[in-house]
Amino acid sequence: MKKALALTAFALATSFGTAQADTLNVGMSGGYFPFTFVKLDVLQGFEVDFINAIAEETGDEVEFVTMSFSGLIGALEAGRIDTIANQITITPEREAKFAFSQPYVFDGAQVVVKKGNEETVKTVDDLSGKTVAVNLGSNFETLLKELPNAADIDIRTYESNIAQDTALGRVDAFVMDRVSSAQLIAESPLPLALAGKPFSQIRNALPFRNDADGLAKRDQINAAIATLKENGTLAEISQKWFGTDITVAE
Incomplete structure (x- = not known):
C-alpha cells in the first residue's frame, strides 16, 4: 500500500512538474535592427535578450518563430x-483584439530623410506633398493617416528597403521609431538623417490572445517584467543595445 502511495505521489509530482514547464512560442521578424535581427546566422537583439530574460524568471522554454512582420498578427x-x-x-484597435502586457519600451515616431534634406521636414506639416515609406503592417501607417494633413501625404508600404529607397531618393522620407532610426543611421553606410522631433509617443508591449490561456500567459509574463524592471535587468538590456534606458517613460 505504501509503495502504491509512493508511486502515486511520484506520478503526481512528475505530472505537476511537466505542467509547470511550458514552451513560449514567440513570433518576430528577425529583420528589425536592433530589436530583432540575424547576424552570422544568429537571431539576436533587444527583444531576444528580453524574452530570454523573461524565460529565466518563469522557467519556461522559448521557441522563436521568425516570419515577415505583416504575418505576425495573423499567426497570433x-x-x-x-x-x-x-x-x-x-493601439486602441489592437487592445480591442488582444490582451497586452505592461509596456516595456517607450519611444516616438520619427521621420528620416536623405542626409542633406533635414531642413525640408522640420515638422509633420512638411510631409505634405511628399512620398513617405513605412513598414508594411506597422503602426506608423496608422499614425500618418491620423495626421491632419494625411490626405496630402503619399504613404508607401514596404516589406523592406525603406532606408535604401530613401537614401536613393525613390521616396522622400520614411517613418520608424526614433530609437531604431538612430541606431540604423549609426550602423548603416547609407546617407540618412533624422528630421525634426518625434511626433507621437509609442508604448510597446507583448500581445496575447484574449482567452483564458492567453490571459494566464499575459499575467505570468507581467509578473516577470515587473521583476526585470525592479532588479535592473531590463535597463541593462536596454543599455546594451541602445546606450540608454528606453524602458521607462520620460
Missing part, C-alpha cells in the same frame, strides 16, 4: 504563436 490570432516580440505598439 491563429494560435501558431503565443505572443509577438517585435516592438508591437499598443
